[in-house]
Amino acid sequence: MKMLQTLQHFCCSLSIIVPIILASDKMPVTHQTGGLKMHPLFLTIGNIQLDIQMQVTSHAWHCIAFIPSPKFNIHADFQTILLACIFHWLLDMVTASLKVAAKDGTSLVNPSGNIQNCYTPLITYIADLPKQQLITGVAKNVSLVTMAKLSQFGDPTATAP
Template sequence: MWTGGLWNAVQEVLPVGGTLAPVIIASDKTRLTQFSGNKSAYPVYLTIGNLPKSLRRKPSARACVLIAYLSVDKPSDGLSKTALRVRNYELFHRSMATILEPLKAAGKPNGPGVEMVGGNGAVRRVYPILSTYVADYPEQCLITCTKSGTCPRCRQKADELQESSPSETSETRMDGGSHPGGAQSFSSREA
């Protein structure tokens, strides 16, 4: 992540001695069991881009931290399906705004940042910014307020997207073509 253009661009804006901490958020609504009433959970995880990818993806490294559980309740106040869907969208966005509120002040380049102790024991002034949100396709549509069936990155309809070859990924396509299905990460600047 530190080889990308975002990192260099933000680092140039920070005060001398400031350190960027790109925050990576991931969430996924998960069914826990089918045996006791179809219980589900909606965890939100946080990690930082300063850690090597090999550590971030290794559960034993404990590089991801559970920061919240989103509501999975289904209120039924006599609402229509559309009204209920809109209420759930609003609940998601308000919840995420509340959860991520501390990042706003801490990540402002002209703000005080946050003092943290590094792995070598040195105290650094860190500026955490939301850089990436990892989500599956339905959740990408929820996060970006796009209709399911359209690409949350380029807003094209699903039937207008080209098929990508097995060697192409969303990171290697440079022509703005199709995006493979499944879980993808996308930067906040793309949303």
């Protein structure tokens, strides 16, 4: 009996990693309000089996925020910069508690009902190319992973990462 209690205590004291996956895509909210668009932000955990995660009826993905995409009455070059600033500021606010849990850990209940210390690092962000450019803060016609510009795309010589 004592050994079982010690084993349960040991299992409960282990820290586990709960990998976080985020996804978003711009979508129109309604046409009656002048074409207002938002970025719904969805979250799931990475240790759910993929076949279950992708079933709509499993409810594995949860919408955690709607990030607005407003229009400003300014030059088009500044529009993109302001949209990127708003997107990053709101994303920072929405994920603030996840960042703390990734760094310091948080107590969560496991499926057995025991409390465990869990760390929640962001492992991936699923997005289309324009959203990837917005997230990484690079201009259009520039590579997301290298220093290559549009004129260098397709060159046989590799560019710096």
